[in-house]
Amino acid sequence: MxxxxxxxxxxxxDEEGEFADYTVPVNEGEVVLDIIHRIQATQQPDLAVRWNCxxxxxxxxxxxxxxxxxxxxxxxxxxxxxxxxxxxxxxxTFPIIKDLVTDVSFNYEKARKVPSFTPPPGLEPGDYRMQQxxxxxxxxxxxxxxxxxxxxTCHVLRDHEENKPKFSGPRFLMxxxxxxxxxxxxxxxxxxxxxxHGLGYCNITKCCTEVCPEHIKITDNALIPLKERVIDxxxxxxxxxxxxxxxxxxxxx
Amino acid sequence: xxxxxxDIERHQYDVVVIGAGGAGLRAxxxxxxxxxxxxxxxxxxxxxxxxxxxxxxxxxxxxxVNSHDNWQVHFRDTMRGxxxxxxxxxxxxxxxxxxxxxxxxxxxxxxxxxxxxxKISQRNFGGHEYPRLAHVGDRTGLxxxxxxQQEVVALQQADARDLGDYEAMIKVFPECTxxxxxxxxxxxxxRIAGAFGYWRESGSFVLFEAPAVVISTGGIGKSxxxxxxxxxxxxxxxxxxxxxxxxxxxxxxxQFHPTGMVWPLSVKGILVTESVRGDGGVLKNSEGRRxxxxxxxxxxxxxxxxxxxxxxRWYTDPENxxxxxxxxxxxxxxxxxxxxxxxxxxSPHGGVFLDVASRLSxxxxxxxxxSMYHQFMELAGVDITKEAMEVGPTCHYxxxxxxxxxxxGATPAVPGLFSAGEAAGGMHGSNRLGGxxxxxxxxxxxxxxxxxxxYVTELDAEGSRPRVAEADIARAQQADLVPLETDAGxxxxxxxxxxxxxxNDLVGIIRNADxxxxxxxxxxxxxxxAKRISVTGGRRYNPGWHVALDLxxxxxxSESIARAALERQESRGGHTRDDFPKMDPKWRRVNLICSLxxxxxxxxxxxxxxxxxxxLLALFDRVELTKYLTAEELSHLPEENQQ
Ligand SMILES: Cc1cc2nc3c(=O)[nH]c(=O)nc-3n(C[C@H](O)[C@H](O)[C@H](O)COP(=O)(O)OP(=O)(O)OC[C@H]3O[C@@H](n4cnc5c(N)ncnc54)[C@H](O)[C@@H]3O)c2cc1C
Ligand code: SF4
Ligand code: SF4
Ligand code: FES
Numbered sequence: 053m054x055x056x057x058x059x060x061x062x063x064x065x066d067e068e069g070e071f072a073d074y075t076v077p078v079n080e081g082e083v084v085l086d087i088i089h090r091i092q093a094t095q096q097p098d099l100a101v102r103w104n105c106x107x108x109x110x111x112x113x114x115x116x117x118x119x120x121x122x123x124x125x126x127x128x129x130x131x132x133x134x135x136x137x138x139x140x141x142x143x144x145t146f147p148i149i150k151d152l153v154t155d156v157s158f159n160y161e162k163a164r165k166v167p168s169f170t171p172p173p174g175l176e177p178g179d180y181r182m183q184q185x186x187x188x189x190x191x192x193x194x195x196x197x198x199x200x201x202x203x204x205t206c207h208v209l210r211d212h213e214e215n216k217p218k219f220s221g222p223r224f225l226m227x228x229x230x231x232x233x234x235x236x237x238x239x240x241x242x243x244x245x246x247x248x249h250g251l252g253y254c255n256i257t258k259c260c261t262e263v264c265p266e267h268i269k270i271t272d273n274a275l276i277p278l279k280e281r282v283i284d285x286x287x288x289x290x291x292x293x294x295x296x297x298x299x300x301x302x303x304x305x
Numbered sequence: 306x307x308x309x310x311x312d313i314e315r316h317q318y319d320v321v322v323i324g325a326g327g328a329g330l331r332a333x334x335x336x337x338x339x340x341x342x343x344x345x346x347x348x349x350x351x352x353x354x355x356x357x358x359x360x361x362x363x364x365x366x367x368x369x370v371n372s373h374d375n376w377q378v379h380f381r382d383t384m385r386g387x388x389x390x391x392x393x394x395x396x397x398x399x400x401x402x403x404x405x406x407x408x409x410x411x412x413x414x415x416x417x418x419x420x421x422x423x424k425i426s427q428r429n430f431g432g433h434e435y436p437r438l439a440h441v442g443d444r445t446g447l448x449x450x451x452x453x454q455q456e457v458v459a460l461q462q463a464d465a466r467d468l469g470d471y472e473a474m475i476k477v478f479p480e481c482t483x484x485x486x487x488x489x490x491x492x493x494x495x496r497i498a499g500a501f502g503y504w505r506e507s508g509s510f511v512l513f514e515a516p517a518v519v520i521s522t523g524g525i526g527k528s529x530x531x532x533x534x535x536x537x538x539x540x541x542x543x544x545x546x547x548x549x550x551x552x553x554x555x556x557x558x559x560q561f562h563p564t565g566m567v568w569p570l571s572v573k574g575i576l577v578t579e580s581v582r583g584d585g586g587v588l589k590n591s592e593g594r595r596x597x598x599x600x601x602x603x604x605x606x607x608x609x610x611x612x613x614x615x616x617x618r619w620y621t622d623p624e625n626x627x628x629x630x631x632x633x634x635x636x637x638x639x640x641x642x643x644x645x646x647x648x649x650x651x652s653p654h655g656g657v658f659l660d661v662a663s664r665l666s667x668x669x670x671x672x673x674x675x676s677m678y679h680q681f682m683e684l685a686g687v688d689i690t691k692e693a694m695e696v697g698p699t700c701h702y703x704x705x706x707x708x709x710x711x712x713x714g715a716t717p718a719v720p721g722l723f724s725a726g727e728a729a730g731g732m733h734g735s736n737r738l739g740g741x742x743x744x745x746x747x748x749x750x751x752x753x754x755x756x757x758x759x760y761v762t763e764l765d766a767e768g769s770r771p772r773v774a775e776a777d778i779a780r781a782q783q784a785d786l787v788p789l790e791t792d793a794g795x796x797x798x799x800x801x802x803x804x805x806x807x808x809n810d811l812v813g814i815i816r817n818a819d820x821x822x823x824x825x826x827x828x829x830x831x832x833x834x835a836k837r838i839s840v841t842g843g844r845r846y847n848p849g850w851h852v853a854l855d856l857x858x859x860x861x862x863s864e865s866i867a868r869a870a871l872e873r874q875e876s877r878g879g880h881t882r883d884d885f886p887k888m889d890p891k892w893r894r895v896n897l898i899c900s901l902x903x904x905x906x907x908x909x910x911x912x913x914x915x916x917x918x919x920x921l922l923a924l925f926d927r928v929e930l931t932k933y934l935t936a937e938e939l940s941h942l943p944e945e946n947q948q
Contacts, residue, residue, distance in 0.1 A: 081569020081572070082570075092798065098843070098846075098847040099848070103536065104355070104536060105535045108684075109444075128684070149506050153506075153846055160351060164465075168458060169413065169414030177412040181422070182419055183419060184419040194451065197447065198352055198353075234414070
């Protein structure tokens, strides 16, 4: 069952670096992260890689395998041919710290710019009442493990460094949608989505959805509905008013 | 390449919280809410702590699904699960306060699954009499971490608005590892003065000057080969506490979760959530027999079904039937699986079968257990809606931990040092019930944050704060650099593997004196080898160096577990001795306390377990208490229990 695989791994940082080649034994059932760990333990002890859970739950081990954005711990070796050279590189959209580790602080800065959940004043903890069907939409978005693969993939960020100040990326536009669809959130978030987080830059290519390891339908369920709401509000003030009214009523019920 | 002392990055805080799991974040939120400037330090990125992995739920007696539930019932279940070794006060506070903590999470944005009348839904779990676990599918830990993370951000947004700086009052230091606590004062009266560590990214050192430190560094699983824990579970906080002069409580109690994946080898140990059984999954051996019916111990005979028919009826009619034995506390199930495998009735890869496919429809399985479905599909190529899973025990949780005051998390020996979460001991006795950790994190995280804040307020009222000595900083720095300055020595990864193998083979689920002595000998050798570890490469993001430093803590933790396990001559909860297979009421009265001796080894002393007050004993009937208490204790029982 064991065979020797050829790995090419990026070694270095943003300024300088090179690919290093390794020949590494692979056992049945292993994932790419196992092989990176084997390189660490037997050949290159200072090879930098980020990981935590090794179970696809924490979103730490994001990188690119043969150019595809992936979680290293959820990419099985059996998806490659034994003879294939497997190339592992860091996320391209963020600055490299060392080897496979990138500086993802951009995402934490954007997270801070989204106003937090704001329940109605006077609603005491313990008195919250929500129907399953009404929380399900936001629950889908809360499956997000913040792997930032969608942020890495979205061409608005990947190919245009200059967009970073204006565009928060699919992860955080989805966070806005999540709060907007929360049955008990009271803020109107649509204007900020458009003006401060750059919703208009998204041209619904769905590349973010394709790479999401949690299989969240980011574009269809978060971004497009958010765009529709923004448009409603812009061109149809009456409709927008109606929506606020309905939301208020739901809260009392 | 040592920076001079003046160059070292320095920060001043009121409270420093080490760890950004559920316990650490809740502690930090509390300290900041009490007006203290608070730092949160963690080895990983913000929002990635091990708590994200928790699946099944958070236990809180809200009574949303079964209105008979209340804190007294929860207290009773917790004590039974822990075989009455729990610190009664912690178990009481936990049962009383966890509903408020769950509701608080909801008010910070958590979206738990709902009941038909719109309340937080609650699910069944092993050892809990009523459906009690608040949950979100099988990703409850993620919901908790994200909610607390977002609440920290909410506080930062308020500070940006009011003080002009997001980080004025609460700041996260991610990918930063603390390697040493710093103290001030004469030998016999030393207090916390700060914490020293390094940035993983750059390898440069950083000093936090603070009069109060909360240790919430989580578990110890990485000392074992087969574990459900993430890489962070190296027991750093326990090592830090020992080296600062604090004590550890009952380290022999280590929980092996009955259901970890066993195949492929690369994922061996990864958890299969207990909800699989709570929702109807059953355990079978190679003969297709539901073997758990053969393993119901006497103490639990009254509470569990004796036939498959009764067990199956319980899922829909819990009022009139007893629960199936698959839902016995974890230690019982783990030992039963171990025995079946030893008797040659295991599955092909050395586990047993966990079958949900023949019990629930594919649609229900995918809805109720989405991450289990994906986990098996993606990592093992097994479709759990069609086939049974293969599962076996995995090192999961440590009940032992830093000895703390139940009310405020303060360590008795070191003023200024607090602890909460999995790093702290006492709450769960000899065995933790599923779901009782997530609630523990927020109940005692909050209390430790409050305790630390009060301590700082009192200290400031008295006048001066402890000071960090420059010589201590230099020493801490030198100690951390040793592996980088040693040439051609031991490989840290190999040493780690050897330790894991030792713990797995000799200090695992079933223990005996011979093997424990051998374990202690091997640990002593490993400690010698650890002094000669050498690491290549520089200080920037160098995992070899990180492992080398973590190993110090893993070795101290492993020695504590092995010593305490050798000392306790009985079997109870997460400690099974085949040379002392019975539970012994005399041992129930003994807490084992580990501390660091002058020679760098672990010394052990016995200390009486605090007496359960009569008002709480009155919640149990006498027949049940006779299984746990000594004759002497029974003779003093209050009126209510004298039948
Ligand atoms: C797979 C799995 C499933 C589980 N499911 C459940 C469940 O359903 N219900 C339940 O109640 N419990 C569950 N548990 C148990 C529960 O998740 C843990 O006990 C709990 O999350 C521990 O939380 P904590 O806050 O104590 O620490 P952790 O979440 O472990 O966090 C520790 C923190 O300390 C930091 N740290 C450690 N050392 C250092 C250092 N030297 N310097 C700086 N920072 C440091 C880490 O970076 C991390 O931020 C589960 C456990 C596992 C493994
Ligand atoms: S759908 Fe929008 S956010 Fe997603 S990748 Fe395309 S442009 Fe980016
Ligand atoms: S939405 Fe999906 S891809 Fe994006 S960060 Fe979250 S989990 Fe990752
Ligand atoms: S290590 Fe956690 S997602 Fe890969």
